[in-house]
Amino acid sequence: MIPLPKILTDAKHGEMRDFGLVTARVLDAEGHEGLGYTYTVNAGSGAAAALARELSGLLVGEDADCIEALWQKMWWQMHFVGRGGLASFAIAAIDTALWDMKARKAGLPLWKLLGGHDPKVPAYAGGIDLYLPLNELLDQTRENLESGLRAIKMKVGREDVSEDVKRVAAMRELLGSDTPLMVDANMGWSVDKAIIAARRFAELDVTWLEEPTDPDDFDGYARIQAEGGVPIAAGENLHSLPEFRQLIGRGSATFIEPDVATCGGITPWMKVARLAEAANLRVTSHGVHDLHLHLLAAIPNASFLEIHGFGLERFIRKPLIVNEGLAVAGEDLGHGIELDFKMLSTYRLDH
Amino acid sequence: MIPLPKILTDAKHGEMRDFGLVTARVLDAEGHEGLGYTYTVNAGSGAAAALARELSGLLVGEDADCIEALWQKMWWQMHFVGRGGLASFAIAAIDTALWDMKARKAGLPLWKLLGGHDPKVPAYAGGIDLYLPLNELLDQTRENLESGLRAIKMKVGREDVSEDVKRVAAMRELLGSDTPLMVDANMGWSVDKAIIAARRFAELDVTWLEEPTDPDDFDGYARIQAEGGVPIAAGENLHSLPEFRQLIGRGSATFIEPDVATCGGITPWMKVARLAEAANLRVTSHGVHDLHLHLLAAIPNASFLEIHGFGLERFIRKPLIVNEGLAVAGEDLGHGIELDFKMLSTYRLDH
Numbered sequence A, B: 001m002i003p004l005p006k007i008l009t010d011a012k013h014g015e016m017r018d019f020g021l022v023t024a025r026v027l028d029a030e031g032h033e034g035l036g037y038t039y040t041v042n043a044g045s046g047a048a049a050a051l052a053r054e055l056s057g058l059l060v061g062e063d064a065d066c067i068e069a070l071w072q073k074m075w076w077q078m079h080f081v082g083r084g085g086l087a088s089f090a091i092a093a094i095d096t097a098l099w100d101m102k103a104r105k106a107g108l109p110l111w112k113l114l115g116g117h118d119p120k121v122p123a124y125a126g127g128i129d130l131y132l133p134l135n136e137l138l139d140q141t142r143e144n145l146e147s148g149l150r151a152i153k154m155k156v157g158r159e160d161v162s163e164d165v166k167r168v169a170a171m172r173e174l175l176g177s178d179t180p181l182m183v184d185a186n187m188g189w190s191v192d193k194a195i196i197a198a199r200r201f202a203e204l205d206v207t208w209l210e211e212p213t214d215p216d217d218f219d220g221y222a223r224i225q226a227e228g229g230v231p232i233a234a235g236e237n238l239h240s241l242p243e244f245r246q247l248i249g250r251g252s253a254t255f256i257e258p259d260v261a262t263c264g265g266i267t268p269w270m271k272v273a274r275l276a277e278a279a280n281l282r283v284t285s286h287g288v289h290d291l292h293l294h295l296l297a298a299i300p301n302a303s304f305l306e307i308h309g310f311g312l313e314r315f316i317r318k319p320l321i322v323n324e325g326l327a328v329a330g331e332d333l334g335h336g337i338e339l340d341f342k343m344l345s346t347y348r349l350d351h
Helices: A045-059 A067-077 A086-106 A134-146 A161-175 A191-202 A218-228 A241-249 A266-278 A289-298 A341-345 B045-059 B067-077 B086-106 B134-146 B161-175 B191-202 B218-228 B241-249 B266-278 B289-298 B341-345
Strands: A002-010 A014-027 A033-041 A120-126 A152-155 A181-184 A232-234 A305-307 A326-328 B002-010 B014-027 B033-040 B120-126 B152-155 B181-184 B232-234 B305-307 B326-328
Touching: A014 A045, A014 A086, A014 A341, A033 A045, A033 A086, A045 A067, A045 A086, A045 B045, A067 A086, A067 A266, A086 A266, A086 B086, A120 A289, A134 A152, A134 A161, A152 A161, A161 A181, A161 A191, A191 A218, A218 A232, A218 A241, A241 A266, A266 A289, A289 A305, B014 B045, B014 B086, B014 B341, B033 B045, B033 B086, B045 B067, B045 B086, B067 B086, B067 B266, B086 B266, B120 B289, B134 B152, B134 B161, B152 B161, B161 B181, B161 B191, B191 B218, B218 B232, B218 B241, B241 B266, B266 B289, B289 B305
Parallel strands: A120 A152, A120 A305, A152 A181, B120 B152, B120 B305, B152 B181
Antiparallel strands: A002 A014, A014 A033, A120 A326, B002 B014, B014 B033, B120 B326
16 A cells, blocks of 8 residues: 555545556566556455466466456456456556566667557646645645656636636636646536536636546436547546447546556557547546556557656656657666655555 | 356356355444445455455444444545445445344344335346357256246357357247346447347347446447437446436336345435436346345335346345246345355465
């Protein structure tokens, strides 16, 4: 369990004080290595670790280059207790490690192995700041702009929509008209309330409204998008390809937001990206930005990379840098992420 | 991990040798008790136990009669790692224990607390017998008939549909025209293959075709049902109310089959039953038949109770009895199920 630098709040997860990190390392017979990870919020770290351990037994002796076959094997082994949900977290950690190893073996950075479109990806700061007083929210935003970010996301979903509108208006004033501003309601609203809120945000030129209501209500999302007049971003709580097919196929969102660490890994993440491309939609990301930089750099329909607020970069030897609003994928082999396991070991739970 | 009396096979889960059982006991301040359980196949027993343990901490000091409030609390605590999937297994065990305790406190058998419709529920034998030679399949069926069963389900999904048809025809001949015969493909087919198979089974007067293809393909299910001409049963792999809403709302099945041990417990199971009732559909069950007897006896739209083949009854002090095709819910308080923990302890894993 990794403590957060400060307590974070959003509309549905309450106060978050820490998160769980589950890592997976794969090794092949020639000594190649790959690293993957997933993370949990509020609960489930021990369970995710237990599932990953069970899955690891399936891989021994298999051909590590046939990731699709291994992914299917893991998916079906977990199907009775899975079909998404927590099983997708565990599969994600291992799948990511396999892709990392494959890229290293190929002598390529991951984003090139996966396609290689454009190493420069626009990034935004994903603030987790629902109950931050307005002056602190504005200070935080100034810091983000100073550190090179040129797009900002803030939380909404306070008791009264007009409070949210006031905060968004203040942010728009600070940012001026050229800086993209996104808002994230973390499932806090009913469909009707979300439509009312979206119409107010539309006047403030909001780039997207994220997760306005329950992620299972695909029809509700389509209504909010059509009637609210603001593009919808969604996907962080979906954990399988068929769930994304529904989100995309039913016109429920414009910015598709799979989280590679919780949707089953790079294998399904790339399929989701292709589904979105075929539907003329753009892909953003949620969480684990050092990984997502490679995925968004690989595809032609990337929108923004979220710079997530959990502070995992404290444990990464060379965390990504944002300059003039852009993160740039480099030439290190694989994803190039080295976790500081010594530092992490301080927080280790022996599940 | 509980070994199965014999190795069982179906079209997708391969050879099953054992299953995981996770139990939950709740106690209130006055000394009342309740018992619940869930089970896992192929993987996930340790993870489910870890989740249930995490959930148990949420209940301490709460009002045990407000099960809806507790269920929501558990659901949202697990939402980031859940939205169904394995989280629903852990929630199910605890939710079931809470309902058991509430019924005991009310001095009622569970089926009466939940509504009380008809204690007599038609039962069928759920054979897990895909690779049983035909003569053994017929022998097993004769035994089932001798033991009081008057409806039988068999597995289909062999490599060649005509093999399945031959086996189903032989079963129909043995059973005569009056005994309901169901078939279960355990997700083994594509939609087109399922339609072809369904049309052949229709001629053999099959009561339902169960899980012909991937449970996420709700539109595919609707096609199979409409074009195949056999009612579809589905639901054992769905783990949330919104998933059942899709199954029901899109005309994907006629016999709705929630598993109380894997769909989140009695609280959502009853909601699924009401959704089905509103749509003029009937409810059947999957697994844990001693529990499901109470649920089906409570509702007006019950169809058949599955007598499941995992043999959990070996560990239950008074397992249900089927007589002339009927299981009858009794007057014991709660669900009345006492597990033999001493016998179970032989198979205990210390997760």
